[in-house]
Amino acid sequence: MNTDLTGKVALVTGGGSGIGAATCRTLAQAGAAIAILDLRPGPAQTVAEAITAEGGRAIAIAADVTDELAVSAAVVRTVEELGGLQIVFANAGINGMQTPIEEMTLDEWRATIDTNLTGTFLTTKHSIPHLRAAGGGAIVVTASVNGTRLFSAPGYSAYSTSKAGQATFARMAATELARWNIRVNTIIPGSIRTNIGERTYRRNLEAITYDVKMPEKFPPLGARVADPTEVADLVLYLVSDASRYVTGTEVVIDAGLTLLRG
């Protein structure tokens, strides 16, 4: 199976932490040069230094995926400094505010939709000319079991809606971009051990919580939360030639969690 990425350049949004950071390192170990885009410059720089220390090539770019000018500039900088663009991981995301719908403010709703869904649109939009110039490429979008397989997490209305939108956007993009040899796929993670809790806020959830007892061994495979490197391995497959006939699909990586809950 060919997962060699030598000579390729990857842009990873939300690359400073969690799934994004693990994927930056995995793609770098496979030979790609990495542009690590994150709202927080410090963590992005730390990941870049770790890759460089391992002998790889990486740059850190501080940018907000909701800001079109910033995303456009980040893509241009990636191409200028690393020499092209063949791989895009649209991964930046937040849980945002979890609260009953009738209590969610418009600003809270927009923060989640803008980061997760509009950020994916902007990242994809501004990458396309460069992927076309490269003769093709691969885009992977991080959605979630919430909004695609699960609709029961209390207060996740904005988050789940953003994730459903991302998965649909990816399918539309797969159809549209296939003519330019650009593949677009979505990963659907279950429970992954990351720092997303730092960008999670909860208000009055007790008003809408279900009293559900989960099975003792949960999820079915391994009964554990995943390490982000396990998701990174899936992204490596989806951006490499090993998946050259795969586009427009969604790959669930949840150890069977949603088979019991979905």
Ligand SMILES: NC(=O)c1ccc[n+]([C@@H]2O[C@H](COP(=O)([O-])OP(=O)(O)OC[C@H]3O[C@@H](n4cnc5c(N)ncnc54)[C@H](O)[C@@H]3O)[C@@H](O)[C@H]2O)c1
């Ligand atoms: N952790 C899980 O269990 C889980 C499950 C399903 C889906 N996901 C999805 O995985 C993706 C990555 O999340 P994670 O769990 O690694 O979280 P994380 O918080 O560890 O990492 C996310 C990174 O995105 C960055 N970010 C946030 N808003 C940004 C913005 N506007 N512009 C640029 N960067 C921004 C953060 O600074 C952070 O470094 C998200 O899309 C999330 O919804 C996570």
